[in-house]
Amino acid sequence: xxxxxxxxxxxxxxxxxxxxxxxxxxxxxxxxxxxxxxxxxxxxxxxxxxxxxxxxxxxxxxxxxxxxxxxxxxxxxxxxxxxxxxxxxxxxxxxxxxxxxxxxxxxxxxxxxxxxxxxxxxxxxxxxxxxxxxxxxxxxxxxxxxxxxxxxxxxxxxxxxxxxxxxxxxxxxxxxxxxxxxxxxxxxxxxxxxxxxxxxxxxxxxxxxxxxxxxxxxxxxxxxxxxxxxxxxxxxxxxxxxxxxxxxxxxxxxxxxxxxxxxxxxxxxxxxxxxxxxxxxxxxxxxxxxxxxxxxxxxxxxxxxxxxxxxxxxxxxxxxxxxxxxxxxxxxxxxxxxxxxxxxxxxxxx
Numbered sequence: 001x002x003x004x005x006x007x008x009x010x011x012x013x014x015x016x017x018x019x020x021x022x023x024x025x026x027x028x029x030x031x032x033x034x035x036x037x038x039x040x041x042x043x044x045x046x047x048x049x050x051x052x053x054x055x056x057x058x059x060x061x062x063x064x065x066x067x068x069x070x071x072x073x074x075x076x077x078x079x080x081x082x083x084x085x086x087x088x089x090x091x092x093x094x095x096x097x098x099x100x101x102x103x104x105x106x107x108x109x110x111x112x113x114x115x116x117x118x119x120x121x122x123x124x125x126x127x128x129x130x131x132x133x134x135x136x137x138x139x140x141x142x143x144x145x146x147x148x149x150x151x152x153x154x155x156x157x158x159x160x161x162x163x164x165x166x167x168x169x170x171x172x173x174x175x176x177x178x179x180x181x182x183x184x185x186x187x188x189x190x191x192x193x194x195x196x197x198x199x200x201x202x203x204x205x206x207x208x209x210x211x212x213x214x215x216x217x218x219x220x221x222x223x224x225x226x227x228x229x230x231x232x233x234x235x236x237x238x239x240x241x242x243x244x245x246x247x248x249x250x251x252x253x254x255x256x257x258x259x260x261x262x263x264x265x266x267x268x269x270x271x272x273x274x275x276x277x278x279x280x281x282x283x284x285x286x287x288x289x290x291x292x293x294x295x296x297x298x299x300x301x302x303x304x305x306x307x308x309x310x311x312x313x314x315x316x317x318x319x320x321x322x323x324x325x326x327x328x329x330x331x332x333x334x335x336x337x338x339x340x341x342x343x344x345x346x347x348x349x350x
Contacts, residue, residue: 001152019043021058023050024074033071045121071080094126098133099192102198148190152220153199155186162225168216176220181205181338184227186235188214193244193296200235200245202227209248240273241292243300249293254301255311262307271300286311 026039036054054072058065064075097115119130128326152299156163161184167177184202186209191198196213203210228336229235241247258266260283267277267285275289291297301308301320310317 016053019045021051022281023053025056027065027072027074031072031073033066033068035070037073039072068260087123090118095128096107097130099190100119104160138207146215149217149220150197150214151212152222153185153188153217156220156222160184160227160229162223163214164221164223166197166218166220167212168218171216179205182223183210183212186229187239189239189245191245193299198245200239200247211248241271242291243293243296244293245298247292249295251290251292252293252294252313252316253290254290254297254313254316256301257309257311258304259286259307259309260284262304266304 016186022043023039023276026034026042031165036050040050043050045053048205051335054065066324067201068073097118107340115130115133118129131307137247139302153163155161162184164180164182168178182204184204185199186202187200189198189200190196194213196215199212199214199217201210201212202208239245241251257280263279263283266287269281271287271293272289275287277288277349280286289297294313301316302309305325311321
């Protein structure tokens with residue numbers, strides 16, 4: 001498919017999202033209901049298009065509509081109270097949304113709707129940036145199952161209700177297989193590191209706090225069982241322990257030396273709240289931080305390649321060394337086609 005066709009389809013999806021938002025706004029402004037032909041006149045489309053849009057709004061937007069004597073209406077509890085934002089506050093939301101777009105690899109109609117509402121209150125210049133961002137976002141694959149799961153989890157989180165999830169736990173260890181468990185949702189957190197969303201909560205089966213990647217949750221069922229957060233538990237404070245989203249592992253002190261060529265780039269960013277830096281006479285930088293677990297920080301360190309040396313802990317240093325040795329061995333061979341690589345594997349197994 002050509003880039004032009006992609007752009008046209010993305011633009012059409014944005015136009016639909018903006019039209020859905022406008023129709024929802026008209027319904028919200030008429031608590032006693034309004035006829036489809038009146039909506040069509042205000043929006044500038046045919047009555048048939050309005051009927052299709054109303055069905056799509058109820059199906060895709062998960063909004064509760066009612067119809068009586070030819071009039072359509074919207075449940076007045078469908079929208080939260082309006083916000084009055086300053087330009088700087090709206091800009092902050094736009095930037096936060098851009099981070100969210102970069103942190104997800106699947107299209108979500110709720111995120112599109114949120115951006116459409118944000119665009120409606122911003123100056124034209126910022127609104128154009130949002131249009132462009134949503135047009136690019138609309139080209140991502142749409143996953144209805146993911147959207148259903150996310151909406152269920154969001155409702156459970158907001159209402160503090162237990163959910164039953166089917167979780168694909170065998171991504172790293174196929175022997176584990178999927179499992180079903182009851183979870184008390186404490187937080188939904190995006191990850192820029194993995195381009196995913198994570199559910200942090202209490203796993204009743206394991207009697208422990210756990211982090212679940214939402215893309216691996218195959219189904220989520222909302223129960224009637226309510227729960228309360230522990231009085232002495234501060235989840236946001238706990239998250240400062242994490243490098244990214246995983247905060248339920250033992251704390252580790254990580255020490256690394258960055259070579260002079262990248263030291264200033266490392267120093268200009270606070271990568272973790274606990275980090276400490278110490279400049280060396282040769283221009284290198286010794287970096288320290290205490291983080292929960294080593295998996296996430298290891299990914300960051302590997303991204304610096306040969307410009308970083310892990311000084312501790314020993315198991316992180318040894319793991320990094322082994323990873324780099326395997327990478328060096330792989331690159332020592334000439335690049336091969338998939339067929340040649342398969343043939344080489346067969347020869348090595350004989």
